[in-house]
Amino acid sequence: MTTLAETVSDSVVITKRNLIKVKRVPDLIVFATLSPIMFVVLFRYIFGGAINLPPGISYAEFLLPGIFAQTVVFGSTVTGASIAEDLQKGLIDRFRSLPMSRSAVLIGRTVADLGLNVISITVMALTGLAVGWRINSSIGEAIGGFLVLLVFAFAISWLMALVGLLVRTPEVVNNASFIVIFPLTFASNAFVPLESFPAPLRAFAEWNPVSTVVQAARELFGNVPAGVPVPDVWSLQNPALYTVLWTVAILVVFVPLAVRAYLRTASR
């Protein structure tokens, strides 16, 4: 049996290994920084004039929490592709033949991808400030806003880890996750207010955890104008709680499933 200390130490070794890759592969840095900048600028100036918002809020303030959420959720798909790549290259076999902790490879992977998301979100926040986004709340609340985003993305990372272990081909993982993540982030309140959605789609979006992540972040950053009513559904009335429930549920289900898949997997 491995002790907790050994698991932590092994996970640190693996996290370090994964972060070295981020440093050495320029594409990853580009993905983690340039594309969020592009999203912020494009959406801000292309949709900014076309979307009707309640008075008292700029599109930049409405948009940034949405872009944060979309970017970190997409960012967590990296986990699946990276695990599939390690499997293909035989690295998972090597790790599994070592006397190391059984969960450290997945912990090290998801923690490193969390680190990547921290980089993205920092770059986006700075870009946001440049195009008119502001934090209108206390520092504590603002930190809470970033934490909600990152922790939700961390949970999605574990789901993607399982997908990577089962699908085994990085390209397929990317395409498959795109098919799921794209509608999930767009059928939400991330870019447009839910009022403009047709009824069935609106009901889906109201209970979509991505919407509540965005709503929670907006509230914590102070990007919800005073006096604007929030849709009368429990999820959006209690977005932080609803998001935390989802996050815990995803972790409780997918951490054990991913570890089990890791233990049973074999590259051929």
Add this chain to the structure above:
Amino acid sequence: MTDAVVVEGLVKRFGENTALGGVDLTVSEGTVLGLLGPNGAGKTTVVRILSTLLQPDAGRAEVVGLDVGTQADQVRAMIGLTGQYAAVDEYLTGHENLEMVGRLYRLGKREAKARAGQLLERFDLADAAHRPAKTYSGGMRRRLDIAASLIARPRVLFLDEPTTGLDPRSRLGMWEFIADLVSDGTTILLTTQYLEEADRLADRMVVIDRGKVIARGTADELKAQVGGERLELTVGTVEQLVVVTDALRPLAHGELHADRQTRRLSVPVTGGTDTLAEALRRLAGTSAQVLDIGLRRPDLDDVFLTLTGRSAEDADTTTDAEDSATVSAGAQS
């Protein structure tokens, strides 16, 4: 001598397909066992079970007295595995790769670094130590991979086709490194499709085909199963072939084989070079023009051919049974 690896009645099925149908083998401490067979014979499955990556469906598999199923963690601390892919992280440098694996074997930070340095030196990678493994050649990656599996001084090393895909020069280099390990006393289980490789490196061999052991023993014992040495010579014309056949018939221990097409004569003999000298004397008394002559000991290709009716190289490409029969018949004539 104690056995470092014991495998008894090992069975592994993948759905309908029986990869191992009851394999027995042992590897004595400090020796090299060559596990031979064509692609799909089950070699890798044996290695994957012994290195705790796969659970067997039946049978016993022990490494240094530890059961690979119930004592997997202890087994992992005792073994090194070099799989078929050169499992190195190409974004890390050679040194970082080794240090990482050392840390995961629970060596201290300082020891992991020191061992990494020693092994890079030993495997001729010191100059490339601080370059990402991405920039390494195929041979360098394999060497780094083997170095990684040695970092915690394993008692048993599994080398799964360590030279597959390498060019001939890198292969020779790899053989020297492996031979070095053997002289250090590491117990090695080596799988290979190359009979020459097993002949060079292994003390004993187990030949498997379609998940079953079809032969075992030392290289010499296996070769003895196919028969002894042969005197082979080529002459200038078909007429001369008849002349030399008559001249050498008294030396033959068994049936001579003359191939008119290649003007080649093959004579089963005993007595080694004395017989060769005698043959030369007899040939000098004829008018035949001998283009080349030599004694040939059977190699493992002959062994495989005799045991399975297929040559080792054909076995993985030929799926049609009739096809392989034709191929082997052609090769034997």
